[in-house]
Amino acid sequence: MKVLRDHKMISIEDYRQIENISVNLNCEIHGKKLDLYCKKHDIAVCVVCIPSDHKSCSSSDVISIDEASKNAKLSTSLLDLEGTISATIDNVRLCIEDREIALTNVDQDKQTISKTITDTRKNLNEYLDKLERKLLLELKSKHENCKSEIMKILIKLRQMETEVEKMKEQTLQMKRFASDLQVFLGTRQLNQVLCKKVGSLKEEIRDYTNNNMEIEVNHVISSLMNEVKQFGEIRVSEAMVELQLKDAKTDQAQIQIYGLSQSIQNVNLKLIQKFDIKESEPSIYGCVLLPDDKIIIIDDESGKLMEYNYDGQHIRDIPVSDRPDSLTLVDTDCIAVTYGLHSSDGLEWKDIKYHRCR
Numbered sequence: 001m002k003v004l005r006d007h008k009m010i011s012i013e014d015y016r017q018i019e020n021i022s023v024n025l026n027c028e029i030h031g032k033k034l035d036l037y038c039k040k041h042d043i044a045v046c047v048v049c050i051p052s053d054h055k056s057c058s059s060s061d062v063i064s065i066d067e068a069s070k071n072a073k074l075s076t077s078l079l080d081l082e083g084t085i086s087a088t089i090d091n092v093r094l095c096i097e098d099r100e101i102a103l104t105n106v107d108q109d110k111q112t113i114s115k116t117i118t119d120t121r122k123n124l125n126e127y128l129d130k131l132e133r134k135l136l137l138e139l140k141s142k143h144e145n146c147k148s149e150i151m152k153i154l155i156k157l158r159q160m161e162t163e164v165e166k167m168k169e170q171t172l173q174m175k176r177f178a179s180d181l182q183v184f185l186g187t188r189q190l191n192q193v194l195c196k197k198v199g200s201l202k203e204e205i206r207d208y209t210n211n212n213m214e215i216e217v218n219h220v221i222s223s224l225m226n227e228v229k230q231f232g233e234i235r236v237s238e239a240m241v242e243l244q245l246k247d248a249k250t251d252q253a254q255i256q257i258y259g260l261s262q263s264i265q266n267v268n269l270k271l272i273q274k275f276d277i278k279e280s281e282p283s284i285y286g287c288v289l290l291p292d293d294k295i296i297i298i299d300d301e302s303g304k305l306m307e308y309n310y311d312g313q314h315i316r317d318i319p320v321s322d323r324p325d326s327l328t329l330v331d332t333d334c335i336a337v338t339y340g341l342h343s344s345d346g347l348e349w350k351d352i353k354y355h356r357c358r
Contacts, residue, residue: 008179023178023186034185037068044068044185069184073175078187079291082175084194085168087246088201092161095205098243099154102210103147109213110143113234120217131230139213139234146211146236156204160197167194201245208241275312286326288335296335298324305337 027034032046038054040061045054050062072078114136121132167190174186217232277284283301290296293310296318305318305327325340 010177023174023182023189025181025185035065036062037065038062039068044188065181065184069180072180072184072187075184075187077191078171078175078183081187081191081194082168082171083291084191084198085164085171088164088194088198089161089168091198091201091245092157092164094243094245095201095208096154096157096161098208098241099150099157102241103150103154106143106146106150106211106213110139113139113213113215116215116217117232135230135232135234139215142213142234142236146213149211153204153208160201164194164197205241205243205245208243209238210241211236211238273310273312275308277306285324288327288329290329296327298327300324 025034026032027046027049030046030048032048034044034046036045036047036050037043038045038057038061040057041054044065045062050057054062117132117135117139171187171190174183178186213234213236215232215234277297277299281301283299285298285300287295287297294315295308295310297306297308299306300323303320303323305320305324307315307318309315320337322339325338327335327337330336
């Protein structure tokens with residue numbers, strides 16, 4: 001049909017993967033369709049927003065939303081969102097692990113104290129039965145209080161982990177099946193939600209304390225049974241927890257910001273790092289810098305790829321099917337390798353995480 005000529009068609013199965021991903025395509029202020037983008041303010045706007053809020057913006061600053069959202073699935077913002085989600089999940093899991101360790105320590109404290117009480121009790125007469133029961137009840141009460149506080153935090157953290165895992169799944173499905181416009185707007189909206197969760201997590205761990213229980217047994221119990229009215233005292237000491245959370249990159253620009261053009265004659269190079277190549281006489285044809293600061297270098301002479309870390313330490317050799325000519329980064333774990341005219345392979349996609357070629 002003519003009216004559907006410019007529509008992008010996807011299968012029902014693919015749509016069901018993204019139907020629960022909420023991307024607002026209309027202006028929250030005016031209710032109009034978001035069909036423009038202001039590069040100066042880095043915001044999607046409708047036609048009503050321009051005369052009211054963007055009078056000072058030049059015509060070159062305001063472009064169509066379709067132009068702005070081109071190649072959104074390959075944008076740095078989407079990659080940063082995925083990285084932020086992964087880092088947040090790691091942070092949540094780190095907090096959960098810390099609380100689980102604290103829970104174990106409290107249980108161990110309880111067991112240690114219980115054993116101390118029991119061992120001491122063996123040398124006392126029936127007079128201490130009442131004092132022993134009183135102290136064990138106090139221990140149980142304080143232990144349950146400490147355990148209850150930790151469990152409350154663990155419940156919140158596990159809920160946050162589930163929510164961030166869901167965001168990760170939504171991001172993957174949005175990347176695979178959503179349109180560029182949905183990815184463009186969805187990325188920004190998910191980033192905002194994620195920033196709030198990261199802030200909430202940082203606020204949550206700021207008040208973490210470790211409650212360590214210990215007992216101080218009265219030293220005169222064995223000789224002064226008639227004078228002792230208290231078997232011991234259960235004390236809970238608090239120590240602040242210092243967790244080092246990963247700082248993920250958030251709110252990165254998704255649209256390239258064009259500055260003043262600069263002649264190449266005015267560009268000065270600066271040496272950042274220098275290291276020696278493993279091979280004695282390598283034939284270097286090119287290299288690519290990975291997101292984790294590792295470097296993959298082409299050795300045309302030996303017909304392989306060499307991986308180094310940022311400090312110049314050789315990590316591994318990655319085999320390829322022929323003598324490589326050039327390479328480029330496609331995704332965080334995938335590179336594309338091209339071969340010269342002498343090769344019949346032409347182009348090869350290589351999963352550098354698992355060494356899988358296709």
